[in-house]
Amino acid sequence: MYRYDEFDAQIVKERVAQFRGQVERRLSGELLEDEFKPLRLQNGVYLQLHAYMLRVAIPYGQLSARQMRMLARIAREYDRNYGHFTTRQNIQFNWVALKDIPDVLALLAEVEMHAIQTSGNCIRNTTSDHYAGAARDEIMDPRPWCEIIRQWSTFHPEFAFLPRKFKIAVTGAAHDRAAIRVHDIGLHMRERDGVRGFEVHVGGGQGRTPHIAALVNDFVPEDRLLDYLEAIMRVYNLHGRRDNKYKARIKILVNELGEEEFTRQVEAEFAAQRSHEKIDLPQAEIDRIHAYFAPPELATKPETSDVFEAAKASDKVFARWARTNLHPHVTPGYTSVTVSLKPIGGLAGDATDAQMEIIANLAETYGQDDIRVSHAQNIILAHVALDDLPALHAELDAAGLATPNESLITDLIVCPGLDYCNLANARSIPVGQAVQKVFADPDYQEDIGRLHINISGCINACGHHHVGHIGILGVDRKGEEFYQITFGGRADEKAAIGDIAGPGLKSEDVPGALKRVVDRYRELRSGKDELFIDTLGRLGHDPFKEALYAAD
Known part of the structure; x- marks a missing residue:
């Protein structure tokens, strides 16, 4: 790092x-x-x-x-x-x-940390794939370019007071785990004829008016990336609304100009850059930053581990965790481990001081001193030997950090809601906890399979409800909290905004209603390999709306 x-x-x-x-x-x-x-x-x-x-x-x-x-x-x-x-x-x-x-x-x-530009109308923290540099399906490691973007954008005098906050995400894998298409700028690393570059998406976002980003350029060579970002930012800074904060994000500008016209203006701005205005990042500097992200020196190991296989055969609890919370690693004999911060009935994304200390110790002992935070509010140990998994699991389990639910229905994204936030209309945390309890049985969760439920306490969408397979939005109606349900959202390479199912539900009705929806899915799926989002796409929303509003 x-x-x-x-x-x-x-x-x-x-x-x-x-x-x-x-x-x-x-x-x-x-x-x-x-x-x-x-x-x-x-x-x-x-x-x-x-x-x-x-x-x-x-x-x-x-x-x-x-x-x-x-x-x-x-x-x-x-x-x-x-x-x-x-x-x-x-x-x-x-x-x-x-x-x-x-x-x-x-x-x-x-310890080389700060809080600069984590708020305000500036370019915020650049995010990425939490498996970057470790994932088997990765084309290129995006982190060096995330760091270059961070250095370029921090204290940038032209972009310190933008019309609104601005978010950039970068991924280097075939499967998008960084949700780039719901960012102001999303960058997908590509390689063309031996040249590395970026597919550039602009104008994504959630909140009051959600949009999927437009593809404005299918390949920008990496040595011209910062110049191209400058062109995008200048068009936004020039034309972005400053009279109405609800219409100030770049997604509104892209939508109002239209994808074709916005792209034309960016290309014109890019072409108009004079030689002295271009960012000539020295190759030595690029190499220096890339060197910080060299993969760790991992001991050579066989593809499989006798210790790991024996533990799975003898311990059902460990075997379940291994099925859900491990991700394929680029190096044989290793894996990436999701440390779940979603215990049943807990507060999504919260970790105690003691748990943070334990994670630090485990990262040093088993994980090459490399810890990641996922945008799903979990922690990742990116480089763990298969041989070490039984010992690691035992320590995680003792600390309450071994919930076997990564990407399952209880792995909810939940914003702080009205328990903390002065912008919220409704509470998110209690609803998330109640939903978790309905689906708490591990066998039930595994049978359901991968299903993302995201909860926001207001239209600002900090809980990413728009892109949940099932989204829940808290709204205030004459002082009473109701929860609007959406179906069909997703944040991956097939990104989509969920559709509102119908009238909002009272908080006490949400868990039972979602159980009816999920059980209807289990009845209608073509087989256990067909995920909820795929069944929804095949059959449409009507069967699930019917289940949502059916009487118990």
Whole structure:
């Protein structure tokens, strides 16, 4: 993973000192909240329902054990003993006192972390495939280019005050696990005639007006990527709405101009760049950054492991976990492990300080000191030997981190909702917990197969409900919470926005209604290999709407 140079370290250190002074002025009353707001947002500090919230950047979702231990320390000493991992591959601390935030930022700086540009109308944390550099189906490792984009975009003077927040995602695998088509810019790495480059999608997003991104260029060579991104950003900065924040995202601009006209303007801007305006990134610098992401030196092992196979044969609990929470690794004898942060009845994405310490220890012992955060709010140990899986599972199980549900129906994406967020209309967490309990039986979950349920507490869609196979949106109707159900969303290479099924349901009716839908799917599927999303596509939505609103 990338390591700060002396310039990175100095910038972050100076930023901490600057913000410390701003906090002191706010606490003394010299700055009013309205005056302080733009300053705190530049440093990842939000004002939530009950307290300030600090959002910490985890670039492309990658952490070392040392960094995870620091997050555990912050949770223990400055929060309420936990942190919340988000769909942007970041972590949020919900209860840090404002007076302590400069001290927290100083601690983060010690381990090459910060909260810069995790909020505000700027380019946010660039996200990626959580299996990057390890996945068997990967074409190229996207992380070096995520890092190059991070360096290019941080403090970019032209793009510091955009019409609205801006999100970029990059993937290098055939199967899109980074949801690039619902980002402002989504980049899919390709290779053409021996030249590496990017398929560029622009204008995706969720929220109030969800859109799937338009393909504006099917191949931009990697040495021209930053120039092309500059062209996109300039068109957006010039024409993006600033008079109405609900119409300010680039997805609105692409939709209003039309894909063809937007693409024409980007190409014209790109062609108009003069030689001195182009970003001539030296090959030595590209090579330097790529070197940070060289694969770990893994011991040579056979494709299969006798230890692993014996454990599966003798331990049904371990065997179930191995079926669900492992992902094929590019190196024979290794796998990537999903550490589930979705225990039944728990809070999706939350990890205690003790659990973070354990994950750090396990990453050093079994995982090449490489920890990832997935946009589904789980943790990944990217490089684990098959021989080590029984011992790893035993330690995860003891820590409550071995729930065997990756991508199953209880692996819900859930936003904090009205329990924390002052933008929310309804609670998300209790609904998610109630849905989990209905489907808690592990045999039932495995029979259902891969099925993504995503829950948001408001139209801002932080829970990605639009792209859940089943989406749940909390709405407020005259002071009463209702939950709107959508069918057919997906965030992969076949990205689609879910369709609203019909009238909203009361919170107590949601779990039973979803059980009827799922059981109808089990009746109608062509076989156990046909997933819910595929049955839905084959038969249409009517059978599932009927089940949703049927009487018990």
